[in-house]
Amino acid sequence: MMVLQTQPRLLTLEGGEGAGKSTVLRALRDALLADGCEVVCTREPGGTPLAERIRGLLLDAGDEPVEPHAELLLMFAARAQHVRELIVPALARGAWVICDRFTDSSYAYQGAARGMDVGFIAELERRVVGIAPGFTLLLDIDVAHARERTRGRDLLTGAIPDRIERERDEFFERVRAGFLARAAQHPARFHVVDAGADISAVTEAALARLAAYRRGVA
Template identity: 60%
Template sequence: MSALPLHPRFVSLEGGEGAGKTTVLAALRAALEAAGDEAAGSEIVVTREPGGTPLAEKIRALLLHPGEEALAAETELMLMFAARAQHVRATILPALERGAWVLCDRFTDSSYAYQGGGRGLDAAFIDVLEQRVVGLRPGLTLLLDLDVAQGRARIESRDPHPDRIERERGAFFERVRQAFLARAAAEPRRFRVIDASRTVDEVVAEAVARLRAFAGAA
């Protein structure tokens, strides 16, 4: 695993389907706002992947819409990195250069988990793309870990029309989960694993505590 710079104001949120990232992300933003960061002149940018710019959002639609033509694993990976390249250069890097906090729903770790672990693509190839196209990693990555069956049940209960990736089988998502956990074990300095099977309040409380500890040490 190649070393890339960890940015001290860049936080990513990762996890499988149904882990509750949207709720936690909103709580993280509220925690930074409550800490007075904006009053001190520091902006908070909340963004997502794939997406985060108008062009990247169009690529997101291609990736998630269950169209008639099946996407090859390599096509999916390259589209993910095309969206990420635009996102990094148009949204993330400019915000970090302004001194803003960036909170991102998914980042490159999702490619290692979904296209690497899930689809079986070579992690070394993903690493080359990360080095050449992305060039940085979050200083903190919160991984919301959840049993696959529980996550799928949550998705099914909230959305009768799952997207293309949500339609995958359980074995795919188990490979994704294990890939996330392997990355967390390999990078303990950056990752904090949070048990997302607990109540919303418990998960949010731990995520906010982790963010505050990181922000205080940054």
């Protein structure tokens, strides 16, 4: 059986919509840069030109429903390109990589929320991805609070919700449960932060978790 290779300098941020991942990612990036580290910030789906085009296919609210298997396989197609073309080369030269979402999102969104076979997702992870983050920060927030944030953000920016953001609250409740289940299964890697708190408190907690983690990384 193929075994996932843990990458200590691969940091991932997970959580539902409206959890504040972008703000926290910038804080983690700035902390690493202040210590003289090379930092690569990226996202999923996306991260390379091809993967970004796949992102458009996945998130566009078009007329044709996206079949769950098609959604899952497109996610992993984008991830395969992302890992090989951007993440692995950056790690190989000693950079820290901070990724907004990674494979855990497939377990939460396509697995827990869509009801896809978790064993199939794990097989794709082993065969297509091959690596796992050393540190995963889960920004946990209740769905009602997250919905308020995303509505406020969209009103402020004029953004139109994408295909996944248009799902019902029940879908996002399953997503949240999926993330918390992953955190329980991988307690050494996951660091859960209450993202419903004030953003300064969330950022402070995230930075403290990263600092403690880095003390154990060569």
